[in-house]
Amino acid sequence: xxxxIEKPKSVxxxxxxxxxxxxxxxxxxxxxxxxxxxxGIIADxxxxxxxxxxxxxxxxxxxxxxxxxxxxxxxxxxxxxxxxHRETLKTASHAAAAGGVTTIVVMPETNPVIDQVSxxxxxxxxxxxxxxxxxxxxxxxxxxxKGEEMTEIGLLKRAGAIAFSNGKSSIVNTRVMRNVLSYxxxxxxxxxxxxEDPYLSGSGAMNSGEVASRLxxxxxxxxxxxxxxxxxxxxxxxxxxxxxxxxxxxxESLDVVKAAKAKKLPVTCGVSINxxxxxEHDIGPYRTFFKVRPPLRREEDRMxxxxxxxxxxxxxxxxxxxxxxxxxxxxxxAEAADGxxxxxxxxxxxxxLVHSGDVTLAAMLKALTINPARLLGLHSGRLAKSAIAxxxxxxxxxxxxxxxxxxxxxxxxxxxxxxxxxxxxxRTVVAGETVYEYAGVExx
Amino acid sequence: MTSKPNSNALKVFPRRHLLTCEGLSANExxxxxxxxxxxxxxxxxxxxxxxxxAGRTLINxxxxxxxxxxxxxxxxxxRLGADVMNMNVATSSxxxxxxxxxxxxxxxxxxxxxxxxxxxxxxxxxxxxxxVDCSVIxxxxxxxxxxxxxxxxxxxxxxxxxxxxxxxxAICGDILHSRVARSNINVLNALGARVRLIAPSxxxxxxxxRLGVDVFTDMWKGIxxxxxxxxxxxxxxxxxxxxxxxxxxxxxxFGLDHEKLARAKPDALVMHPGPMNRGVExxxxxxxxxxxxxxxxxxxxxxxxxxxxxxxxxxxxxxxDVA
Numbered sequence: 001x002x003x004x005i006e007k008p009k010s011v012x013x014x015x016x017x018x019x020x021x022x023x024x025x026x027x028x029x030x031x032x033x034x035x036x037x038x039x040g041i042i043a044d045x046x047x048x049x050x051x052x053x054x055x056x057x058x059x060x061x062x063x064x065x066x067x068x069x070x071x072x073x074x075x076x077x078x079x080x081x082x083x084x085h086r087e088t089l090k091t092a093s094h095a096a097a098a099g100g101v102t103t104i105v106v107m108p109e110t111n112p113v114i115d116q117v118s119x120x121x122x123x124x125x126x127x128x129x130x131x132x133x134x135x136x137x138x139x140x141x142x143x144x145x146k147g148e149e150m151t152e153i154g155l156l157k158r159a160g161a162i163a164f165s166n167g168k169s170s171i172v173n174t175r176v177m178r179n180v181l182s183y184x185x186x187x188x189x190x191x192x193x194x195x196e197d198p199y200l201s202g203s204g205a206m207n208s209g210e211v212a213s214r215l216x217x218x219x220x221x222x223x224x225x226x227x228x229x230x231x232x233x234x235x236x237x238x239x240x241x242x243x244x245x246x247x248x249x250x251x252e253s254l255d256v257v258k259a260a261k262a263k264k265l266p267v268t269c270g271v272s273i274n275x276x277x278x279x280e281h282d283i284g285p286y287r288t289f290f291k292v293r294p295p296l297r298r299e300e301d302r303m304x305x306x307x308x309x310x311x312x313x314x315x316x317x318x319x320x321x322x323x324x325x326x327x328x329x330x331x332x333x334a335e336a337a338d339g340x341x342x343x344x345x346x347x348x349x350x351x352x353l354v355h356s357g358d359v360t361l362a363a364m365l366k367a368l369t370i371n372p373a374r375l376l377g378l379h380s381g382r383l384a385k386s387a388i389a390x391x392x393x394x395x396x397x398x399x400x401x402x403x404x405x406x407x408x409x410x411x412x413x414x415x416x417x418x419x420x421x422x423x424x425x426x427r428t429v430v431a432g433e434t435v436y437e438y439a440g441v442e443x444x
Numbered sequence: 445m446t447s448k449p450n451s452n453a454l455k456v457f458p459r460r461h462l463l464t465c466e467g468l469s470a471n472e473x474x475x476x477x478x479x480x481x482x483x484x485x486x487x488x489x490x491x492x493x494x495x496x497x498a499g500r501t502l503i504n505x506x507x508x509x510x511x512x513x514x515x516x517x518x519x520x521x522x523r524l525g526a527d528v529m530n531m532n533v534a535t536s537s538x539x540x541x542x543x544x545x546x547x548x549x550x551x552x553x554x555x556x557x558x559x560x561x562x563x564x565x566x567x568x569x570x571x572x573x574x575x576v577d578c579s580v581i582x583x584x585x586x587x588x589x590x591x592x593x594x595x596x597x598x599x600x601x602x603x604x605x606x607x608x609x610x611x612x613x614a615i616c617g618d619i620l621h622s623r624v625a626r627s628n629i630n631v632l633n634a635l636g637a638r639v640r641l642i643a644p645s646x647x648x649x650x651x652x653x654r655l656g657v658d659v660f661t662d663m664w665k666g667i668x669x670x671x672x673x674x675x676x677x678x679x680x681x682x683x684x685x686x687x688x689x690x691x692x693x694x695x696x697x698f699g700l701d702h703e704k705l706a707r708a709k710p711d712a713l714v715m716h717p718g719p720m721n722r723g724v725e726x727x728x729x730x731x732x733x734x735x736x737x738x739x740x741x742x743x744x745x746x747x748x749x750x751x752x753x754x755x756x757x758x759x760x761x762x763x764x765d766v767a
Contacts, residue, residue, distance in 0.1 A: 149686040149689065151689050152693040153693075154697050155696060179646045179686055182645040182646050183646045183688070185645055185661075186645050186662070
């Protein structure tokens with residue numbers, strides 16, 4: 001039913017990726033082989049293409065590195081429209097390409113808010129003309145994200161809105177949430193909710209606990225997240241609407257989602273890369289680049305999220321890419337904006353979990369490819385014949401150090417500045433076209 | 445000359461009040477429809493006044509504003525020879541804080557014969573009926589019942605189609621707030637029609653399938669092959685929260701336009717209890733289409749109300765008894 005303004009597929013000579021380690025979580029494939037791309041589509045793949053290039057095809061030697069479906073990032077904030085000094089669709093797409101991300105889902109929390117058909121259309125046209133990767137937009141589920149009146153969910157979905165979000169705020173009015181989920185169900189629309197009771201979180205600046213107490217910062221308790229999530233699950237049980245908890249951050253929330261899944265409710269959840277790789281101690285001396293939402297929690301909570309990815313209880317990993325500039329970040333901690341950029345560090349940061357032995361490469365990639373594809377109803381996220389040729393080629397072992405000044409994102413608020421990473425994106429392919437290639441030496 | 449009370453009514457329609465369609469039997473309904481059929485022909489032929497209600501007093505007590513229903517009852521009463529009084533609630537003691545029961549007791553003391561009541565609260569008419577000695581007709585109580593509307597709808601269908609039994613009737617729109625829908629479900633089911641409800645989930649009451657209907661949230665599917673399409677008004681004044689996002693979206697997915705109507709049977713009737721919001725629940729050209737029987741519904745309204753008044757009046761104490 002939904003029509004999406006798509007990028008035109010590249011048409012021309014075939015390209016063959018030989019000598020690759022093909023990993024496709026959707027089909028449990030992990031084998032040496034090759035992959036043939038023609039007219040933007042995966043024409044063939046398998047071990048028989050490991051060394052043999054069809055005649056006339058351009059050959060890319062993968063040198064044994066991993067060739068996987070391009071990553072799908074289901075939560076990206078940009079500044080377009082309204083805050084273009086922080087990020088545009090174009091700069092975000094360049095950051096995505098450099099991070100091996102071939103599809104980004106942008107959030108409606110812009111100025112104006114994406115709550116009308118014409119604005120969905122605007123995002124799609126701007127993305128088609130300016131972006132290197134596929135861009136889908138969520139639309140607001142309430143007008144102006146105010147949590148009061150629901151938006152034209154039916155018409156917005158037809159216009160191409162891929163899901164419905166209330167941005168970084170929760171819907172407080174339970175009746176509105178019930179009506180949204182009930183109404184969205186009629187259109188089989190996905191509701192993605194940030195779960196946080198604003199009365200409980202109050203002016204909290206970081207996770208409530210010992211560290212907040214020592215730093216003298218107001219805390220946000222986990223319960224603010226879990227209570228709203230529990231409420232939502234009750235409403236899902238009543239209405240049958242499809243529901244995705246955008247980013248959970250603690251064991252208690254994961255338990256709620258697991259219980260909902262055990263009841264076969266249409267409930268899924270995501271976690272941000274920050275909550276898989278960082279904890280509240282990283283804030284150290286009031287470092288505002290570690291101020292995110294939900295706040296970084298304790299190490300036990302982080303490990304609970306990591307296990308959630310390892311055993312598949314958490315469906316999706318997002319970067320939660322949220323560009324902020326010096327105006328909003330160079331402030332006293334409690335006054336600084338939430339958010340961290342993450343598109344370019346998503347894959348290497350996620351590989352930390354693989355290198356530590358906590359998560360298999362397949363489980364990690366699953367949460368970044370096929371799971372978000374299924375959640376959002378996309379046909380990408382898999383290596384299969386006649387699937388769109390969205391690919392990432394990466395070396396999971398190469399060590400490097402993050403330099404925020406080299407990020408392609410217009411904003412540099414990364415929590416991983418000067419962090420040691422192991423694993424680097426070598427090439428990103430969108431609909432058969434290479435949109436990023438690692439040159440060997442980073443540009444300066 | 446005073447006509448005799450309808451003696452059949454005492455047997456076939458043994459009711460003092462008409463408060464709800466729930467529990468009305470097919471016999472009772474058909475009895476009223478037969479009377480109404482005659483009344484309709486009578487009006488068309490000569491329009492002469494009858495005197496079934498001569499010497500009787502009918503009070504129209506409307507706590508909620510209404511144009512067509514009040515006028516329809518007034519005309520029905522006058523055509524049957526009753527003295528009709530319209531209580532203008534906006535200037536009455538109700539606005540001075542009098543309770544519903546006090547109003548009822550006060551009116552009862554004036555010894556009317558029939559009171560026609562509309563009230564914004566479900567159950568209010570029944571409550572009032574317990575406090576008065578006369579007959580009470582429910583002209584709409586909240587989202588509960590509007591019996592004469594369902595009867596006039598059934599009459600309109602019966603006259604246009606020759607029958608009601610076996611037809612498939614789709615009731616579409618704001619079911620949640622609609623007394624018309626609830627009354628129609630009762631009457632149509634009693635007469636053997638198959639009822640479908642079409643609405644977004646937010647405008648459906650809970651457990652709608654328990655009402656003996658098929659429920660559709662997709663109008664394209666729900667309207668497929670139906671004999672009658674009954675559109676309801678979006679009752680924004682009863683909405684205290686966001687039930688539908690906009691009139692535009694509502695019309696797009698749940699408004700009756702020619703494309704959706706083409707899915708119904710080629711001879712499907714289009715009905716609407718009024719007042720219509722053109723371009724919200726019904727396209728203007730559909731409302732004025734040859735398949736539309738919306739004007740007939742208004743005409744049958746007077747006939748059905750005459751029939752109901754006549755049927756109930758058979759149970760009123762005769763003048764002799766009073767003497």
